[in-house]
Amino acid sequence: MKRLFQATIVVLVLEALLMVCRVTFYPQYAPKWFWTSLSFLLAVTAALVFYCTVLRFPHLRRAQDRNKKITLLGSIVFHCGIALLIFAGFYYTLFQxxxxxxxxxxxxxxxxxxxxxxxxxxxxxxxxxxxxxxxxxxxxxxxxxxxxxxxxxxxxxxxxxxxxxxxxxxxxxxxxxxxxxxxxxxxxxxFAPLLVLRSSEGELLWHGFVNLDLVGGRPDLFEWPLSGELIKVEASLDENLELTLVLSNQTGAAIVVTPGDPPVEFLGIWLEIPDYRYWxxxxxxxTRGTKLVLVGLFVLTIAIITRYLFVLQKDGAGARAGNP
Structure with a gap:
């Protein structure tokens, strides 16, 4: 039992070091090897805890006192709850x-x-x-x-x-x-305006919604559909609460467009914004494994109550007996 406990502690320390490595070196994107290693360590931890639980059953069979049997049963259920929580973490990391x-x-x-x-x-x-x-x-x-x-x-x-x-x-x-x-x-x-681009002869060159992050009055950039040139967009409201968009490129060419207005010329073609939407x-x-975590916490709660119920009753009775 002592060696099993030491092995479990070593595996838990390795898991902690792995999590520190993940937070330190991969704060946003965790590589596949991290999840593979963590899943393996969680599986080993669950196996060790489960084996420790199995070793407690002979003590339960040899126990004669009813209260001691219930206490041992609570201890076994407690270890099963820990194993279930570890398995839930293992299951979650597999499908993270x-x-x-x-x-x-x-x-x-x-x-x-x-x-x-x-x-x-x-x-x-x-x-x-x-x-x-x-x-x-x-x-x-x-x-x-x-x-x-x-x-x-x-x-x-x-x-x-x-x-x-x-x-x-x-x-x-x-x-x-x-x-x-x-x-x-x-x-x-x-904000997603609908851009309609036409040639001087009226031929439709491109149309589609462009997702812009203009909330709060900040400008945004998008690639011009026909050339890939970066276009800066700024939004503003006039005194009549009408929305206007200011489009400009890196060379200084700029236009003011109001959704619903007639087409205007920009970069040699005609631009119209007939509509806009939101994105x-x-x-x-x-969410895989989250329900297993809740079940594991419930099992642990029942196990803790069962494990320490008679211990607390015994301590309380002893304290009352000691009072004059």
């Missing part, structure tokens, strides 16, 4: 997944690792998740409202590609939603 994706109002995105900007993942790839079509139906926020962050709400439609079933979910800035062992939380939003950025994380 964190990614970003961006949706514009009316846009549908297939929720898969290919379409995500993946930040970190565990040894088991997230491709085993059943793919869903995510559609951002609407964003309920007023661009002119200075408290738009507090009032931000959105409606998302989830469509299961396998079963064909769909459901609509209402979410908000601090109200995440869950689906298919994942959780999505709004972390960013912005949202979501953080997607895996």
């Amino acid at each position: 997944y964190k990614a970003l994706f961006f949706l514009t109002e009316g846009q549908t995105l297939i929720d898969s690792p290919v379409n995500h900007q993946v930040l970190s993942r565990g040894p088991v790839q997230a491709g085993d998740f059943e793919e869903l079509a995510l559609t951002l139906l609407e964003v309920n926020v007023d661009f002119y409202d200075p408290r738009l962050v507090e009032h931000l709400a959105a409606r998302v439609q989830l469509h299961d590609l396998d079963s064909g079933k769909s459901r609509v979910i209402d979410t908000a800035m601090n109200r995440p939603f869950t689906f298919k062992s994942r959780q999505a939380t709004i972390y960013k939003f912005g 949202l950025g979501f953080v997607v994380t895996s």
